[in-house]
Amino acid sequence: MGMLALTTLSRFRLPHYGLPAYFALALLAARGLESHGGRRLIAAHALFFAAAALACALLWAGDGRYFLESVLGATDVATRKSAAAGGAAPLPSFAEFQPLLGTAALVFAAGALATGGCALVGRRWALAARTRRATFIVLASMLALLPSVAAALGLVSTHRAVRALGLELARRARADDLIVHEGPLENSGALEWYSGRRAVIVDGRRSVLAFGALRPEARDAFWEEARLRDAWQGSRRVWVVSVRSPERSMVAGLPGARLVAASGGRWLWVNEPP
Structure with a gap:
């Protein structure tokens, strides 16, 4: 019961944190029915x-x-x-x-x-x-x-599910296009599976899976907004899957940003290359 109470009161709990206590609760329930x-x-x-x-x-x-x-x-x-x-x-x-x-x-x-x-x-x-x-x-x-x-x-x-946007990327993105994910990648974990492409992560360092994001070798995988802005205004076509609504996304303020699709609490943007 102490474990269950501790995980219930914790502000940082996840639903499965109390699972180890369930077996003890089941035994207590069985004992209660047997004895009382x-x-x-x-x-x-x-x-x-x-x-x-x-x-x-x-x-x-x-x-x-x-x-x-x-x-x-x-x-x-x-x-x-x-x-x-x-x-x-x-x-x-x-x-x-x-x-x-x-x-x-x-x-x-x-x-x-x-x-x-x-x-x-x-x-x-x-x-x-x-x-x-x-x-x-x-x-x-x-x-x-x-x-x-x-x-x-x-x-x-x-x-x-990110399936719809991932398949849209697989269908429309060219081999030399840049694929970007705005926000922590665990919010779209299957994006690479459905799109078949490895995405660059922008503003995704505050993440439970980003423990290696600050290492020097991670520089090309985790970008800041300034680097995305430079790539956006370059000659390559850039696709951005964002988990942030248009009014909160950094992409909405980039020049020539065009919203292609929205699904599952995500938005797919693309630039208009010169």
Whole structure:
């Protein structure tokens, strides 16, 4: 519990930091059901499911602002990083999440009714039988929720994928064109895979993956804005994939900048060579 509390309170946590504590929590839950599997513990599960059902129903009925800003803003790393940088959250529209929230509300409501019924009717059953039924209901509810969780993850990953812009670069960029990525490259990790090109990184030193960016041999891989400006006004065609919105991107202020495409919270720019 101490590990889980520590990772929960940390401002620099990532969602997977608390995973080592999950095994201990599972053992504690099993021990609790085995030793204290009475109606009170089952009723506590029913109350939790009811509260979760109510929360999902309220989010489903809302306009989505609280869900996108507060719920995902607290749990999603990319959303928190975008907010810290002053950018828009790279998330699908709330309308795409809404059916999943409705499904989750129904699953939690069914779990609340089933566990509540088990707690109320369970006085006729032996302790072991009541515990087995309650355990089955809890597991069934969690398993029924997994498809909605997977669908939500699929929505977010598809929306954030760099595949569209990478394939656009592979189709349109010539062999002698310069490919540039504005911002930390971990925000577009598959860009090189889809485009087949190695990108120069501009303003990407403040990054969890840029621990070697300050070494002398990294000079040609990590550029500053001035070097991009010189290349932009040169004779080569320059393509820039930016994770920053046009009003915050350094590319928007460069002469002749033309926005070619936008997808997944990224923008593809190209210059107009003389």
